[in-house]
Amino acid sequence: MLIQINDVTKIYQLGDINVRALDRVNLIIHKNEYVAIMGPSGSGKSTLMNIVGCLDVLTDGQYVLNDNDVSKLTDDQLAEIRNKEIGFAFQTFNLLPRANSLHNVELPLIYNGTPRNQRKELALKALERVGLGDRALHKPNELSGGQRQRVAIARALINNPSIILADEPTGNLDSKTGEEIMQIFNELNEAGNTIILVTHEEHIAKHSKRVIKLLDGKIIEDERN
Amino acid sequence: MIIRENLDIALTQLKSGKMRSFLTTTGITIGIATVIFIVAVLEGYNKSITDELNVLGANVFQVQKRDVNTGVQVGHGNVEKYRKDLKRELAQAIRQNCDLVEAAGAEVWIYDGMMVYKDKKTNPNLWVAGGEPEFFINNGYYLDRGRVLTDEDIKLKRRVIVLGYDAIDILFPFEDPIGKYIKILGTKFQVIGILEKMGNSAFGQSKDNTNCLPITTFEELWGSNRSVNLTIRVKEGVDMTAAQNQVIGVLRKERKVRPGEDNDFAIFTNDTLIDSFNNIAEKVQLVAMLLGLVSLLVGSIGVMNIMLVTVTERTREIGIRKAIGAKKNVILTQFLSESVLLSIAGGILGLLFGLGFAALAGLALSIPFTVPVWVVIGSILVTSFVGLGAGMYPASRAARMDPINALRYE
Ligand SMILES: Nc1ncnc2c1ncn2[C@@H]1O[C@H](COP(=O)(O)OP(=O)(O)OP(=O)(O)O)[C@@H](O)[C@H]1O
Numbered sequence: 001m002l003i004q005i006n007d008v009t010k011i012y013q014l015g016d017i018n019v020r021a022l023d024r025v026n027l028i029i030h031k032n033e034y035v036a037i038m039g040p041s042g043s044g045k046s047t048l049m050n051i052v053g054c055l056d057v058l059t060d061g062q063y064v065l066n067d068n069d070v071s072k073l074t075d076d077q078l079a080e081i082r083n084k085e086i087g088f089a090f091q092t093f094n095l096l097p098r099a100n101s102l103h104n105v106e107l108p109l110i111y112n113g114t115p116r117n118q119r120k121e122l123a124l125k126a127l128e129r130v131g132l133g134d135r136a137l138h139k140p141n142e143l144s145g146g147q148r149q150r151v152a153i154a155r156a157l158i159n160n161p162s163i164i165l166a167d168e169p170t171g172n173l174d175s176k177t178g179e180e181i182m183q184i185f186n187e188l189n190e191a192g193n194t195i196i197l198v199t200h201e202e203h204i205a206k207h208s209k210r211v212i213k214l215l216d217g218k219i220i221e222d223e224r225n
Numbered sequence: 226m227i228i229r230e231n232l233d234i235a236l237t238q239l240k241s242g243k244m245r246s247f248l249t250t251t252g253i254t255i256g257i258a259t260v261i262f263i264v265a266v267l268e269g270y271n272k273s274i275t276d277e278l279n280v281l282g283a284n285v286f287q288v289q290k291r292d293v294n295t296g297v298q299v300g301h302g303n304v305e306k307y308r309k310d311l312k313r314e315l316a317q318a319i320r321q322n323c324d325l326v327e328a329a330g331a332e333v334w335i336y337d338g339m340m341v342y343k344d345k346k347t348n349p350n351l352w353v354a355g356g357e358p359e360f361f362i363n364n365g366y367y368l369d370r371g372r373v374l375t376d377e378d379i380k381l382k383r384r385v386i387v388l389g390y391d392a393i394d395i396l397f398p399f400e401d402p403i404g405k406y407i408k409i410l411g412t413k414f415q416v417i418g419i420l421e422k423m424g425n426s427a428f429g430q431s432k433d434n435t436n437c438l439p440i441t442t443f444e445e446l447w448g449s450n451r452s453v454n455l456t457i458r459v460k461e462g463v464d465m466t467a468a469q470n471q472v473i474g475v476l477r478k479e480r481k482v483r484p485g486e487d488n489d490f491a492i493f494t495n496d497t498l499i500d501s502f503n504n505i506a507e508k509v510q511l512v513a514m515l516l517g518l519v520s521l522l523v524g525s526i527g528v529m530n531i532m533l534v535t536v537t538e539r540t541r542e543i544g545i546r547k548a549i550g551a552k553k554n555v556i557l558t559q560f561l562s563e564s565v566l567l568s569i570a571g572g573i574l575g576l577l578f579g580l581g582f583a584a585l586a587g588l589a590l591s592i593p594f595t596v597p598v599w600v601v602i603g604s605i606l607v608t609s610f611v612g613l614g615a616g617m618y619p620a621s622r623a624a625r626m627d628p629i630n631a632l633r634y635e
């Protein structure tokens with residue numbers, strides 16, 4: 001068992017108003033699963049992803065990742081988990097604009113102390129794996145949207161994380177490029193990676209093996225394809 | 226490891242905003258430049274002055290009617306306005322009555338003595354002294370050729386002169402001056418000697434523009450209404466203060482200063498001159514340090530300000546770095562390296578400016594250009610601390626950012 005979410009609630013406070021973005025969610029995800037999270041806008045998909053990714057902290061409940069109770073960890077311990085266990089691919093890519101692909105991809109390695117020469121080698125390998133071996137020295141603004149997302153995926157892969165999280169990874173891409181990106185996720189899943197992605201689109205969700213539907217912060221459907 | 230990465234980041238960051246970095250650090254640059262400049266110039270002065278004043282002889286002191294305002298006086302002088310002039314005969318009295326004194330001489334000076342030889346003329350900016358035989362050794366002048374003044378010259382009021390090199394250069398570029406006649410203020414003098422070339426003094430003035438003729442001749446031609454200076458050389462192995470007291474006693478008696486009254490003359494030694502220079506130098510240095518400190522303070526506020534702007538501008542970058550595993554300290558050191566590097570860059574720029582100007586000033590004032598190593602190391606250290614101090618708050622703000630909020634930042 002990789003991810004165990006028990007009665008998790010997330011409340012955002014906006015002045016006097018409490019927004020219940022997640023409402024007593026229970027969820028278990030095993031190693032090597034391929035999960036799509038769907039639901040209308042504002043249903044709490046991103047919130048769930050951020051909590052799973054240890055980027056955000058929950059208001060109530062318990063989140064156990066790899067037998068670790070995440071709610072009890074310090075900021076630095078969370079950072080370490082994000083570095084080692086989790087790879088992110090965001091809708092807006094979130095690459096460092098002034099750094100080239102190679103540097104963007106090696107960033108997680110810098111933060112876990114991998115020696116410099118090894119870093120370059122691993123980063124290049126990861127870029128090759130997403131088909132961008134020849135774009136190592138390009139900066140994000142010299143790449144297409146699909147290529148940027150590939151760089152982001154290469155960065156997500158580089159530390160061999162237990163989970164790859166993708167929040168609408170194809171949201172900013174045309175459908176053909178989106179399919180290409182999904183192809184990469186499919187391959188990664190076949191190679192043994194656990195993948196959780198958020199999407200609005202049925203045809204994207206079809207690539208996954210399990211679809212979870214959210215509404216108003218609650219899981220209303222959990223189906224295996 | 227992380228340190229090196231952070232330095233890389235900081236360097237690229239600074240390079241990508243050269244103009245901004247440059248402007249940010251002006252305060253630091255000016256602060257460091259001021260301090261370096263002043264310290265280097267003072268150091269140069271100090272070196273040359275000590276060299277120079279030592280040439281004048283360690284065991285020589287001077288008596289003048291008035292206090293020199295840079296001078297620290299030995300004993301108290303009474304109100305200057307009412308002082309009687311010092312007369313040439315006082316030197317004789319000292320020679321006769323002070324057994325601790327090796328040699329005492331009187332001297333008077335004019336500064337407008339234009340010299341003429343055939344069709345050549347000097348500018349009227351030469352010093353012409355009326356002196357006694359003791360003049361030369363007491364003032365640290367050595368003979369190059371010919372002879373110096375003798376008692377006979379004084380007694381007979383001979384019209385002879387010993388020239389410095391400035392006059393020689395202009396009047397006798399190709400001739401042997403010894404035995405030739407020159408004119409000063411319409412009077413003919415025979416050149417009997419040439420002083421050794423000395424170069425420029427610490428204050429940028431030539432030391433070769435001194436010329437000397439017998440004091441008796443001087444007074445005969447140009448009047449005896451000037452107060453003389455007495456130069457007094459103390460015997461080898463004799464205590465300077467003891468000799469000074471002896472001289473003071475004789476002078477007070479000659480000038481009929483009543484017991485309990487202040488001296489009506491002033492005594493200077495090389496040491497008092499060096500002391501008074503050091504005194505002034507210390508004050509100037511203090512002022513420079515204060516100015517530098519203020520500039521550094523202003524500079525550090527500039528650095529802190531730009532770092533706050535940078536941190537805000539790069540909130541998203543911070544979010545990204547945190548999302549993929551950068552810990553608090555990593556972010557902290559990243560921005561600290563940046564502010565330290567920024568400050569050091571400003572400091573180095575200031576160092577270069579300061580040294581550059583000091584070198585120019587050294588040339589202009591003809592003092593040696595010396596840079597104490599501690600100043601260089603000190604300014605790098607100080608600017609690093611300024612960078613640390615100024616960067617601490619912005620960097621800790623960056624380090625404390627919540628990753629998810631930072632990522633959402635537009
Ligand atoms: N930082 C925040 N502060 C306040 N409320 C927030 C914040 N983030 C999200 N919310 C609220 O929480 C709820 C869930 O938001 P979330 O971003 O998880 O939705 P989503 O399912 O990802 O929507 P979308 O498909 O539009 O991305 C929304 O009502 C949103 O307004």
Ligand SMILES: [Mg+2]
Nearest residue numbers: 045046047167
């Ligand atoms: Mg969302």
